[in-house]
Amino acid sequence: MTKGKLLVFIFILSLSSCGTAVKTLAGFKNPKVEDKIELSSYFATVLPNEPTYFMKVQEKGNEKEIINNILLGLNSELLLFKTTGEKYCYLGTEECGGVQMQNAFKNFNENYAPCKDDNGLTLNTYLTKLCAINGKSIEKEELPKADYYIFQNWNKYSGSKKKLQEDVNWLLNLKKNSDLNVAIIFVNGDMLEEWGLEKNGKLPLKFKKENEGFTMTFGELPLKK
Numbered sequence: 001m002t003k004g005k006l007l008v009f010i011f012i013l014s015l016s017s018c019g020t021a022v023k024t025l026a027g028f029k030n031p032k033v034e035d036k037i038e039l040s041s042y043f044a045t046v047l048p049n050e051p052t053y054f055m056k057v058q059e060k061g062n063e064k065e066i067i068n069n070i071l072l073g074l075n076s077e078l079l080l081f082k083t084t085g086e087k088y089c090y091l092g093t094e095e096c097g098g099v100q101m102q103n104a105f106k107n108f109n110e111n112y113a114p115c116k117d118d119n120g121l122t123l124n125t126y127l128t129k130l131c132a133i134n135g136k137s138i139e140k141e142e143l144p145k146a147d148y149y150i151f152q153n154w155n156k157y158s159g160s161k162k163k164l165q166e167d168v169n170w171l172l173n174l175k176k177n178s179d180l181n182v183a184i185i186f187v188n189g190d191m192l193e194e195w196g197l198e199k200n201g202k203l204p205l206k207f208k209k210e211n212e213g214f215t216m217t218f219g220e221l222p223l224k225k
Helices: 021-025 036-046 063-074 097-104 123-127 161-176
Strands: 004-007 052-055 079-082 087-090 112-114 148-154 182-188 205-210 213-218
Touching (some): 036 052, 036 161, 052 063, 087 097, 097 161
Antiparallel strands (some): 079 087, 087 112
């Protein structure tokens, strides 16, 4: 695989706050190929009785699909859909995911509206990219009943379990203190062996400060040979 390079200053900021990227990078590790059962058990220690879903690939070993999944797992942009399927976008200018999330739970209609350019992404098309722990696709009818759905990414390599717990608690507290009828769906973004990757393999990452942000370069994917 050709080594890639992308701007990740926005992607890797923590959910509950937008502190300095340097502080966030301090807890960042090279992504490792994980097991869904172990990941579900890990998440259960943070949020018991709440499932986590996983991203899938249509073709095992497809590098483009795998990289797209990794990038999607890093993206802190709020992914929000109405129950009727439309993707909703933030109307403000703040790039911090935490600020966008806060504004989703207060004065929702002033801060969010159907996306003008959603690239064809709807609730149903997004669900086709996900699967449950048993590998089965997710149907909309299986989701909790709600007016809106927020899909929140999480992974093991971008911070500690303590930080994940803090982010989850912060998010659930926002929901608790809001009148917005929304369900939060957690989606894991770690690399999976079933994507055609070597068990326990790692993806080397390097960060470099550049202008007002950071760039990330990634090495070879640990593809099964």
